[in-house]
Amino acid sequence: MNRIYLIARREYLSYVAAPGFWISLIAIPLLLVAAVMAPLVIGQAEPARAVAVISDDPALERVVSDAIDGGNLQAGQQPLPGDAMARYVVVPAPATTAEALTPWLVGERTVSTPQGELSLSAALFVTRTPDGGTDLQVWSTSLADREPVERAERALGDLMRAEALGRAGLSTAEIDRVDDLWPSVASFDPRRTGAEAEVQVADRAPFFVSVALSYLLFMLIFSVANMLLSSVIEEKQARILDTLMTSARLTEVLAGKLLGVAMVSLTLLTVWGVTAVTAARLGAGADPDGVVAGVFEALSDPVLIGMMAAYFLVGYLMYGAIFIGIGALCENLQEAQTLMGPVIVILMIPMLLILVAINTPDSEVVRTMAWVPLFAPFLGILRVPTEPPLLELLGPLVLAAATVPLALWVSAHLMRAGTVDQAAGAAMRRLLSFGRMGR
Amino acid sequence: MKRTGARSIKTAPFFVVARVEAILNDPILVVDGLTKRFGAHEAVSALSFEVPRGTIMGFLGPNGAGKSTTLKSIVGIHRPDAGQVTLFGGGLTRAALNRVGYLPEERGLYRKMRAVPSIAFFARLKGIPAGEARRRAARLLDENGLGDWKQRKIASLSKGMAQKVQILCAIAHEPDLVILDEPFSGLDPVNQADLERLIHGLVARGASVVFSTHVMQHAERLCRSIVLIARGRKVFDGTVEAALSQLGGEAVVEVEPGFDLAAALGARGVEASVGDREGVYRVRTEGREGIQRALAACVSAAAPLIRFEPVRPSLHDAFVQLVGDRATPVMRPAEAAE
Numbered sequence: 001m002n003r004i005y006l007i008a009r010r011e012y013l014s015y016v017a018a019p020g021f022w023i024s025l026i027a028i029p030l031l032l033v034a035a036v037m038a039p040l041v042i043g044q045a046e047p048a049r050a051v052a053v054i055s056d057d058p059a060l061e062r063v064v065s066d067a068i069d070g071g072n073l074q075a076g077q078q079p080l081p082g083d084a085m086a087r088y089v090v091v092p093a094p095a096t097t098a099e100a101l102t103p104w105l106v107g108e109r110t111v112s113t114p115q116g117e118l119s120l121s122a123a124l125f126v127t128r129t130p131d132g133g134t135d136l137q138v139w140s141t142s143l144a145d146r147e148p149v150e151r152a153e154r155a156l157g158d159l160m161r162a163e164a165l166g167r168a169g170l171s172t173a174e175i176d177r178v179d180d181l182w183p184s185v186a187s188f189d190p191r192r193t194g195a196e197a198e199v200q201v202a203d204r205a206p207f208f209v210s211v212a213l214s215y216l217l218f219m220l221i222f223s224v225a226n227m228l229l230s231s232v233i234e235e236k237q238a239r240i241l242d243t244l245m246t247s248a249r250l251t252e253v254l255a256g257k258l259l260g261v262a263m264v265s266l267t268l269l270t271v272w273g274v275t276a277v278t279a280a281r282l283g284a285g286a287d288p289d290g291v292v293a294g295v296f297e298a299l300s301d302p303v304l305i306g307m308m309a310a311y312f313l314v315g316y317l318m319y320g321a322i323f324i325g326i327g328a329l330c331e332n333l334q335e336a337q338t339l340m341g342p343v344i345v346i347l348m349i350p351m352l353l354i355l356v357a358i359n360t361p362d363s364e365v366v367r368t369m370a371w372v373p374l375f376a377p378f379l380g381i382l383r384v385p386t387e388p389p390l391l392e393l394l395g396p397l398v399l400a401a402a403t404v405p406l407a408l409w410v411s412a413h414l415m416r417a418g419t420v421d422q423a424a425g426a427a428m429r430r431l432l433s434f435g436r437m438g439r
Numbered sequence: 440m441k442r443t444g445a446r447s448i449k450t451a452p453f454f455v456v457a458r459v460e461a462i463l464n465d466p467i468l469v470v471d472g473l474t475k476r477f478g479a480h481e482a483v484s485a486l487s488f489e490v491p492r493g494t495i496m497g498f499l500g501p502n503g504a505g506k507s508t509t510l511k512s513i514v515g516i517h518r519p520d521a522g523q524v525t526l527f528g529g530g531l532t533r534a535a536l537n538r539v540g541y542l543p544e545e546r547g548l549y550r551k552m553r554a555v556p557s558i559a560f561f562a563r564l565k566g567i568p569a570g571e572a573r574r575r576a577a578r579l580l581d582e583n584g585l586g587d588w589k590q591r592k593i594a595s596l597s598k599g600m601a602q603k604v605q606i607l608c609a610i611a612h613e614p615d616l617v618i619l620d621e622p623f624s625g626l627d628p629v630n631q632a633d634l635e636r637l638i639h640g641l642v643a644r645g646a647s648v649v650f651s652t653h654v655m656q657h658a659e660r661l662c663r664s665i666v667l668i669a670r671g672r673k674v675f676d677g678t679v680e681a682a683l684s685q686l687g688g689e690a691v692v693e694v695e696p697g698f699d700l701a702a703a704l705g706a707r708g709v710e711a712s713v714g715d716r717e718g719v720y721r722v723r724t725e726g727r728e729g730i731q732r733a734l735a736a737c738v739s740a741a742a743p744l745i746r747f748e749p750v751r752p753s754l755h756d757a758f759v760q761l762v763g764d765r766a767t768p769v770m771r772p773a774e775a776a777e
Binding site: 003006007010014017018238239240241242243244245246247248 | 511514515516536537539541542543545546547548549550551552560561563564565605608609
C-alpha cells in the first residue's frame with residue numbers, strides 16, 4: 001500500500017508541478033467569474049443612448065417614454081450594472097419630423113442629457129390609427145439595437161388591450177385582475193403523507209445533482225483519458241518500468257498511477273467545487289426555497305450523496321484502468337488515439353442512456369443496462385434519487401467496483417507481455433492465454 | 440557482575456558460530472537451471488551459477504547472449520520458464536528484492552524530477568524513510584561529484600550525469616546485492632574510473648556486485664570471478680585466473696638478424712612464427728607453462744637472444760577464445776537491444 005501511495009504521490013506532484021495544472025485550476029473559477037461579470041462590465045462600458053419620442057397624443061408619448069426611460073437617470077448618475085434599459089435616456093425631441101431630426105440621428109448635432117451631450121440613438125414616432133390602434137415608426141442608425149423598440153412595442157400592445165377591454169366595459173381593476181390570472185399547480189408524492197406529500201422545488205434537487213454528476217463523470221473521463229495514456233506511454237518510452245518493477249508489483253505501479261491522476265482530478269474538482277458552492281451559497285441565501293437551496297439539502301443527505309459518490313468514484317477508476325490498459329498496449333500516443341476510437345463509441349452509449357434515464361430512470365432499458373459495468377456508474381448515479389430496490393442499487397455498484405482490479409490486472413498483464421517481455425504482438429495472445437498473473 | 444550488551448562470537452556456543460559461518464559462506468545469489476523463452480526462441484538455457492557474499496562478479500557475453508534477460512530474471516522482472524533463483528537463501532520475495540539494487544541496461548529516469556527527489560523516491564520504494572532517503576540522496580550526490588546538480592532536473596543533466604544519478608538510485612537503499620547491467624556504457628573514462636571506485640566501495644561496505652559488460656578491462660580490473668555466456672548458455676564460470684589459464688602461452692622473441700629461430704625451436708617441438716620485422720618471432724605454446732619450455736629451447740639452441748618477452752594474457756583474448764563462433768547468434772529484435 002505504501003508503494004502505491006509513493007507512486008501515486010510522485011505522479012500527483014509531477015502533474016501539480018506542471019504549469020498546465022495551475023492554468024486548469026484557475027481557469028474554471030475565472031471563467032465562472034467572467035461569465036457573471038461580463039454582462040455587468042459590458043453594460044457599464046456601454047455609453048448612454050438618447051431616444052426621442054414624438055407623438056401628437058400625450059398619453060401615447062408618456063406610455064412609450066415611461067417604457068424606455070427605465071433608469072430615469074438624473075444628471076451625473078451612471079446606469080446600474082446589468083440594467084440594460086438604464087442605458088437609455090428619453091430626451092425632448094429637438095424637432096418633430098424625421099427629416100428635421102436627421103442631423104441629430106446621424107451624429108452631426110447633439111442633445112443635452114443628464115449623461116452629457118449625446119447624439120440621438122433613435123427617434124420613435126407614435127401615432128393613433130383611424131381604427132383606434134397605434135402605429136410606431138422608428139428612425140435610427142443603430143439597426144441592431146432593438147431593445148427600446150421592443151419595449152415600446154410591448155407598452156403599446158398593453159395599452160391597446162387595456163383600451164379594448166375598457167371599451168368592452170371592464171374597469172381598470174378588473175383588467176389588472178384578468179392579467180394576473182394563472183393556474184395553480186401542485187405535485188404530490190404518493191409515498192409521503194400529509195404536508196410532506198407535496199413536492200417542492202427542493203425535492204427535485206437530487207435529480208438535478210445526479211444529472212450534473214453524471215455529465216461531470218462523463219467529461220472527467222474524457223479529460224483524464226489523455227493524462228493516463230500519456231503517463232503510461234511516457235513511462236514506457238522513458239524506460240523507467242524496469243527500475244520500478246524491482247521495487248513494486250506492476251499492478252501496484254499501475255494502481256499508483258491511477259490514484260495519482262485521481263488525486264489531481266480531486267484537487268481540481270475541490271477547488272472548482274468550493275468556488276461554485278461559495279457562489280451558489282450566496283444564491284441560496286437570496287432564494288431560500290429555490291433550486292440552489294434544494295441542492296444543498298440534497299448534498300446534506302449522506303446516503304444519497306454517498307451512493308452517488310461511490311458510483312462516481314468507481315466509474316472514474318474503472319475507465320481510468322481501461323485507459324491504462326490501452327496505454328500498456330501502445331508504443332506512442334498516435335497508436336493510443338487509434339485504440340481510443342472504440343472506447344469513445346462505447347462511451348457514447350451511456351451518453352444516450354443518460355438522456356433516457358433523465359426522464360424515465362425506472363425504465364426497463366435503464367434498469368437492465370445499469371447492470372453492465374461500463375454503463376453502471378452513469379446510470380447508477382441517475383437512479384440513486386429514485387430510491388430503487390437495494391439489490392438494484394448495490395448490485396451494479398459491486399459489479400463495477402470488481403471490474404476495477406480486473407481491468408488493472410489485465411492492464412498489468414498487457415504491460416508485462418507488451419513491454420517487459422518485449423513481445424510486441426504477443427500481448428493479446430498472452431492476455432488470451434490467461435496465464436499467471438502479473439507479479 | 441558486569442553485564443555485556445552482546446556476547447562475543449568467540450564466547451558464543453559452537454553451534455551458533457557454525458551457523459553464522461555457514462550463513463556467511465552461503466552464496467548470496469544462486470541461479471539454478473534458469474531457462475527463459477520468448478516464444479520459440481530460448482534466450483537463456485539451463486543457466487546455473489552462484490555469487491559468493493562480498494564479491495564482484497562479472498557477467499560477460501557477446502551481444503544477444505542473454506545477459507540482460509538473466510539479470511532481469513534475477514530481479515524478478517522476467518519470470519523464468521524453468522529453473523529458479525535463490526536470493527539470500529530464499530525466494531524472490533519483496534523483502535529479498537528490497538535488499539537488491541538494480542541498474543537496468545535501458546536507462547530511464549523521470550526527466551522532470553530533480554536529482555535528490557529522484558534518488559529519494561527509489562530509496563523510499565525500497566523501504567527507506569522519507570527524511571533518511573533525502574539525506575542519503577544528497578550525500579551520495581555530494582560524494583560522487585554531483586553536489587552542484589542536486590536540485591537540477593534530470594532533463595538538464597548530461598547523459599553521463601543522468602547515468603550516475605540512476606546508479607545512485609540503485610544503491611541509495613544500501614542493498615546487499617547490486618546488479619548493474621552494462622554500467623560502464625555511455626560513461627567517459629573519468630566517470631568509468633569513478634564507477635570502478637564506487638563498486639569497490641560497495642564491496643568494502645559488505646555488498647556483493649554483479650555487473651555485465653562488454654569491456655573486458657573493467658572485468659579484469661574489478662572481478663575475482665566471472666561467468667561467461669553465449670547464446671544463452673554458460674561457457675565459463677570461475678576466477679579470472681582460471682579463464683586466463685584457458686589461453687595458450689605467447690612470447691615475443693628477438694634474436695640477432697640472420698639466426699633462424701623458427702627452425703631452431705621447431706626442431707625442439709616449439710612453434711614460432713616470423714614477426715613484423717627481421718629477427719622478431721612470436722612463440723606460441725599450448726599452455727602458459729609452455730613459455731618456460733620455449734625459453735629453455737632458445738637457450739638450448741644457443742639463440743643469440745636480444746629480447747624474450749612473455750605476452751601477458753588478457754581477458755579479451757580469453758573471451759574471444761571461449762566464445763569462439765558462438766558470438767553471433769540469430770537474434771530476435773527484442774534481444775538485439777541487449
